Amino acid sequence: MDKPLDTAPLPSPLPANGETEQARAALASAAARLTSSDTPRLDAELLLAHALGISRERLLLTLADQRVPASFAALVERRASHEPIAYITGTRAFWTIDLDVAPGVLIPRPDSETLIEAAVNHFAGTPGPRLILDLGTGSGALLLAALDQWPEATGVGIDASPEALAIALANADHIAPGRARIVAGDWQGTGDVYDLILCNPPYISDHAVLMPDVAGYEPATALFSGPDGLDDYRRIAPLLGRQLAPxxxxxxxxxxxxxxAASTLFAAQGLTVTCRRDLAGRDRCLVVTP
Known part of the structure; x- marks a missing residue:
């Protein structure tokens, strides 16, 4: 159960030992305010770095020299109201790239990097994939991470959401200019075949109760998929084989x-299915081959 929000205003970031301690005191005060977060100190550091227009790493290296912008307190209040850090800062790191994100687009998770790891393992010892397809591309995270991994490849990202398409196109323009095509579509793909297909479909049960950070902010269409969370797998499985190159x-x-449950749907289409676990040891990625 979430802790009740403290409605007291954020204390002014007063210097602890002169002006050089202003940032340190502000971070401590912000972390104390963010009791609803699992990572209050990290959140505070990311928000202060954003307010200063520098990276978190730069902030930590120069903390004693930083003054605190007036905008910092408002950013902390937004986070205290459960708004995700990525939506506040407008950015999210994923694999080897930094992505723009915004409300209306699913925030990429570290768990999804398991899909890139599985692809790297599959193509080990080869030149890698030439053509890549990302079904339900969202921010473009999976497609653009793969293109960064294999600089000679090109790819297509497909999504049905206009908000996602706009964000993915902007990310493609600055991460893989000229190598990624972002188009509107669904699980049927483009009619072409691809060496690598990446897909993070909605897979949460309609009845699931999610954390406020997710339920109150991220798009339901990118999260929920029927009573058992399998509706989109049922749509994808019959369409996948014809999109995979030998x-x-x-x-x-x-x-x-x-x-x-998900493996059975793909195996029923004559596809070979194994599973890769994420760093926490949880089943996370189906590895499907013709």
């Missing part, structure tokens, strides 16, 4: 308790 692979994200 020797290709599809890396598809699943919920931690969906390995057997």
């Amino acid at each position: 020797g290709g692979v599809a890396c598809i994200e699943i919920g931690a308790d969906q390995r057997d």
Whole structure:
């Protein structure tokens, strides 16, 4: 159960030992305010770095020299109201890239990097994929991470959401200019075949109760998929094989308790399915081959 929000205003970041301690005192005060977060100090550091227009790493290296912008307190209040850090700062790190994100687009999670790891493993010892497809591309995270991994590849990101398409296009323009095509569409793809297909579909049960940071801010269409969370897998499975080139692979994200149920849907289409776990040891990625 969430702790009740403290409605007291954020204390002014007064210097602890002269002006050089202003930032340190402000971070301590902000962390104390963010009791609803699992990572209050980290959140405070990210917000202060954002307010200063520098990286968190730069902030920590120069903390004693930083003064605190007036905008910092408002950013902390937004986070205290459960707004995700990524929406406040407008950015999210993923694999080897930094992405723009915004409300209306799913925030990329570290768990999804498991799909890139699975692809790297599949193509180890080869030149890698030439053509990459990202079904339900969202911010473009999976596609652009893969293109950064394999500089000779090109790819397509497909999504049905206008908000997602706009963000993905902006990310593609500055991360992989000329190498990524972002188009409106669905699970049927483009009619072409691809060496690598990446997909993080909605897979949460309609009845699931999510944390306020997710439920109150992220798009439901990117989260929920029917009573058992499997509706989109049922749509994808019959369409996937015809989109995979010989020797290709599809890396598809699943919920931690969906390995057997989701694997059965793809195996029923004559596809070979294994599963890769994330860093926490949870089932996370179906590795599907023709």
